Amino acid sequence: MPAALIDGKAISAAVRQQVTADTAEFVAATGVTPHLAAVLVGDDPASQVYVRNKERACEKCGLKSTLHRLPADTTQDQLAQLVADLNADDSVHGILVQLPLPAHLNAEPILDAILPAKDVDGFHPDNVGRMLQGRPRFLPCTPHGVMKMLEHEGIETSGKHAVVIGRSDIVGKPMGALLIQRGADATVTICHSRTADIGAITRQADILVAAVGIPEFVKGDMVKPGAVVIDVGINRVNDRLVGDVDFEAASQTASAITPVPGGVGPMTIAMLLNNTLEAARLASGTTD
Ligand code: NAD
DSSP states (O other): OOOEEOOHHHHHHHHHHHHHHHHHHHHHHHSOOOEEEEEEESOOHHHHHHHHHHHHHHHHHTOEEEEEEEOTTOOHHHHHHHHHHHHHOTTOOEEEEOSSOOTTSOHHHHHHHSOGGGOTTOOSHHHHHHHHTTOOSSOOHHHHHHHHHHHHTTOOOTTOEEEEEOOOTTTHHHHHHHHHSTTTOOEEEEEOTTOSSHHHHHTTOSEEEEOOOSTTOBOGGGSOTTOEEEEOOOEEETTEEEOSBOHHHHHHHOSEEOOSSSSHHHHHHHHHHHHHHHHHHHHHTOOO
16 A cells, blocks of 8 residues: 655644734734844855745744845855844844855854754754753754654654654764654664665665655665655756655555655744744743
């Protein structure tokens, strides 16, 4: 039987609906509109689309968003100065620096300079440490979105073997970290580019998360019958978006699977909105 489809669009719509209602309540109570400042350096076409989508999503949920566009030849100091200005601006609750930055810029010190209380991407070492210790401030949006999907679909993680392919700081590592937290309680294996015989490991996965960046990397025979397959990958192939999983083949083996597009992607944006509202709550002292 083909796998059930995990509909990221529908689940993200539910999250956004909740954020919209909570934002309206927050604005009514405080008179403050949660405000996301996005920084885009250069004119990478994919980044422009991502930032525009984030802006639109903010507006639809009643959040304010401001886009700061900087030219491709912006210097490290100029970018650092903008981040410092946004840190100092009390009307800004969340700061997002769209990655990748142009090659001449070093992202690490820029991301480190964002105030942890405004780091709605959840990339700051302070927020990563909190996440690891199970006392999160902001969770990174993509892995948080995956956890929300699993929760929404009633997919049990406790005691399950979750295999994550990819060890990036924005997806693979935090994905593994969230799956082993108390409450999620999965047993986690993280695979990466140096992992030997990766298929032997993925075939043990009850939950398989692919965040590789290689189109259709996960073949049907790498999926255990009945597994839940979460495809984080977004790859452009001949003007078509393709995931990291061979969807057709994996659908024949898995019990449930996310599509690309319409899977994890919409969840990432929804969790960003959620974090921006949370940042405004933190700033106003209205959070628990
Ligand atoms: P990345 O390039 O930073 O990391 C890729 C990881 O895959 C690396 O850790 C590497 O070790 C591993 N890898 C590479 N080749 C491998 C191989 N042959 N075998 C096993 N592992 C291998 O990428 P990323 O930022 O983690 O993104 C991964 C994918 O997810 C990309 O397609 C990206 O576009 C997508 N993505 C989607 C969202 C979303 O919202 N859905 C968000 C972020 C990233």
